[in-house]
Amino acid sequence: MAANIRLEVVTPRKEVVNEEAQIIVAPGVLGEFGVLTGHTPFMTSLKIGTIRYTDAQGQERCVFVSGGFAEALPDKVTVLAESADRRCDIDLARAQAAMERAQKRIEDKSDEIDFTRAHLALRRSIQRIQLAESRRS
Amino acid sequence: MPTLKDVELKIKAVKKTKQITKAMNMVATSRLRGAQQNMEAFRPYAGKFAEVLGSLAEKAGEEANPLLVPKEMVKKIHIVLCTSDRGLCGGFNLNLMDKAEALMEEKTGDGVTFSFTNFGKKGRNWSRKADGEIQEEYLGVVGTTFDFSIASTSGRRLVEGFLGGDYDEVYVIYSKFLGMAKQLPTVQQLLPIPAIQKEVGEGVADDQPYLAEHICEPSVDELLGDLLPRNVFVQIFSALLETSTSEHAARMAAMDNATKACNDMIENLTLAYNKARQSAITADLMDIVGGAEALKG
Numbered sequence: 001m002a003a004n005i006r007l008e009v010v011t012p013r014k015e016v017v018n019e020e021a022q023i024i025v026a027p028g029v030l031g032e033f034g035v036l037t038g039h040t041p042f043m044t045s046l047k048i049g050t051i052r053y054t055d056a057q058g059q060e061r062c063v064f065v066s067g068g069f070a071e072a073l074p075d076k077v078t079v080l081a082e083s084a085d086r087r088c089d090i091d092l093a094r095a096q097a098a099m100e101r102a103q104k105r106i107e108d109k110s111d112e113i114d115f116t117r118a119h120l121a122l123r124r125s126i127q128r129i130q131l132a133e134s135r136r137s
Numbered sequence: 138m139p140t141l142k143d144v145e146l147k148i149k150a151v152k153k154t155k156q157i158t159k160a161m162n163m164v165a166t167s168r169l170r171g172a173q174q175n176m177e178a179f180r181p182y183a184g185k186f187a188e189v190l191g192s193l194a195e196k197a198g199e200e201a202n203p204l205l206v207p208k209e210m211v212k213k214i215h216i217v218l219c220t221s222d223r224g225l226c227g228g229f230n231l232n233l234m235d236k237a238e239a240l241m242e243e244k245t246g247d248g249v250t251f252s253f254t255n256f257g258k259k260g261r262n263w264s265r266k267a268d269g270e271i272q273e274e275y276l277g278v279v280g281t282t283f284d285f286s287i288a289s290t291s292g293r294r295l296v297e298g299f300l301g302g303d304y305d306e307v308y309v310i311y312s313k314f315l316g317m318a319k320q321l322p323t324v325q326q327l328l329p330i331p332a333i334q335k336e337v338g339e340g341v342a343d344d345q346p347y348l349a350e351h352i353c354e355p356s357v358d359e360l361l362g363d364l365l366p367r368n369v370f371v372q373i374f375s376a377l378l379e380t381s382t383s384e385h386a387a388r389m390a391a392m393d394n395a396t397k398a399c400n401d402m403i404e405n406l407t408l409a410y411n412k413a414r415q416s417a418i419t420a421d422l423m424d425i426v427g428g429a430e431a432l433k434g
Contacts, residue, residue, distance in 0.1 A: 010182045012285040012374055013175075030354050043189070044354040045363045069363070071189060071351075080185055082285050 004056055005037040009063055009079045016084045017063055021053040024077050026070050035072045042072040048123050050131055051079065062087040064131050066124050090132040099125035141417055144410040148403060155399035161225065162392035168280070169385035175282060176314070176378045186371055190364050196357050204296065204365045207329045208305040214244050215252050215295065215304040216269075217327065217373065219311040219380040220260030221279050226384055227391035229312065229320065230259040236322040237310050241267070252304070254291060256377060280381050288374035289367075296366045299328045311376035312383035318390060320383035325376070327369055 004020040024035045027049030035042075051063045068081030085091075102122035106115065139147075218237055220230045237260075241251055251269030255261040257279045264271050273294060278287055298304045307328040313321045353360055 010185060012179050012182045012288075012371075014178045015181055028354060041351040042354070043193075043351045043360065045360060069189070069360070078185060080182060080189070082289065 003037050005035065005039075006076045007051075007053055007079075008076065009051065009065070009081065009084050011081055011084050013083075016086060020056040021077075022056065022058070024051065024053040026051045026077075026079065027065075028070070035077050038074050039072045039077075041074070043069070045069040046079070046081070048120070048127055050127065062131055062134070064090060064128055085128070087131050087135050090128050092129065092132045095125045095128035095132065099129065139409065139413060141410070141413045144406055144413055148406045148410060151399055151402045151406065155396055155403070158392045158395040158399060162389055162396060165385045165389040165392060169382065169389060171282065172280075172378070172382040172385050176382055179375065179378055183371060183375055186364075186368070190368055193353075193357060193361050193364060202358070202361055202365050203300060204328060204330050204369075205332075211244075211305040212248050213250055213252070213303065213305045214241075215254065215272075215298065215307045216240065217254045217291075217295070217307065217309040217376075218256070218260040218264060219279060219309065219376055220255075220257035220263075221380070221384040222258040222276055223280070224259065225391060226388035227394075229384060229387035229391075230257075230263075232320075232322045233260065233310055233312055234263045236324060237263070237267075240308060240310065240324055241269075254295070256291075256380070279377060280384050283377065285370070285374055288377060289370040292366065292370035292373050295328065295373075296369055304328065309373065309376050311380045312387075314379045314382040314386065317386055320387055325372065327372055330365060330368060 004022055005024065007017055007019060007021045007024050008015065009017040022036075025032055026035070027047045028044040029047055030044070033042075033044070046065055046068050048067050049065065051065055053061055053063075055061055064085045064087070065079060065081040066083045068079060068084075070077060070079045098121060102118045102125060105118035106122065216237060218233065220233050224230065244251075251267070253260075253264040253267075253269055253271045254273040254275075255264055255271055256275045258276050261271065261274050261276070273291060275287065275291065295304070295307050299307060306326065309325050309327050311323055311325070313323045315321055
């Protein structure tokens with residue numbers, strides 16, 4: 001294996017990830033992309049989804065991101081997201097509550113703005129739940 | 138001359154006040170630490186964000202996004218006023234409101250109207266009396282640990298309002314945290330977004346032409362369109378963090394002063410108490426001596 005690449009996931013509240021990775025796969029708006037060390041400088045916005053990476057020990061790891069954007073440099077990937085959780089830190093109960101709340105709001109259908117926001121919230125919560133459930137398998 | 142009992146009661150009252158101010162001082166101190174940590178935690182995000190935004194803005198054209206373009210006629214001004222919910226923090230809120238008033242005076246003109254978004258109860262109460270409409274109010278945010286979503290919710294409304302023509306200019310007024318003893322009320326223009334300066338550390342900029350050959354996905358303009366509204370959210374979040382930290386620092390200083398004032402008062406009152414006691418004893422003695430003399434006679 002060639003040299004590792006550094007992955008940094010930063011949110012307004014804290015630095016979620018800052019470690020070496022062998023490969024990083026992230027959900028760009030125009031499709032998933034993988035980054036290895038020596039990548040061309042690249043910049044994209046991200047969808048709600050999961051960043052998967054293999055850490056220095058060869059362990060597969062997942063991080064939830066709620067959109068944001070990513071910058072890839074030859075030796076470093078920086079992800080700026082409004083919120084991000086490592087798979088092990090996801091609060092399943094909270095995500096489920098958020099999903100129910102969003103569903104209720106969508107059924108309500110009273111306001112256009114709330115509607116799009118509720119949809120985003122729903123997608124975030126579903127992503128979180130899926131990711132959280134995958135940690136048992 | 139106050140009676141002995143009066144002075145004693147007064148001393149007790151001041152001692153109790155001192156206990157309260159001392160406790161509030163300690164609470165503010167510990168909250169201040171938390172608020173400062175939040176500020177520290179936000180710094181990497183804000184720094185990186187400014188860096189990316191700066192370099193993207195440089196690549197994109199001058200008028201690449203409607204959020205960057207000033208309106209020709211500025212008639213509707215929106216003010217985001219960040220203050221604390223609670224008082225007992227010295228001139229902290231007053232200074233912020235003065236700043237708002239100064240801004241309004243400066244901008245007043247023919248047909249200019251004002252509207253407000255308020256973070257914090259003190260500013261909300263002020264805005265109610267001011268000449269303008271309160272469109273949003275968020276209480277119980279400043280001074281606590283809050284989420285980025287509050288900034289993005291209110292920020293999205295501002296961006297939509299600006300694009301929809303509800304506001305021609307948007308300003309945020311907040312208290313900048315310069316240090317324990319110094320908080321500076323600051324006015325900052327949020328929208329239209331002022332010209333973005335490239336904020337890369339100078340040493341880095343020279344040996345590595347930053348982002349020169351980045352592939353952007355989707356296009357630069359689209360990325361910028363995604364980033365600029367976020368920039369507004371980031372500014373609001375940072376304003377809220379600064380205001381929270383400043384509030385606790387201001388309260389700490391105010392309570393420290395109050396505790397000192399209590400100490401002074403207790404000292405003076407104790408003196409008065411001793412004097413009163415002394416004169417009471419003297420009066421008693423005079424009575425006894427006078428009585429003894431009378432019996433003798």
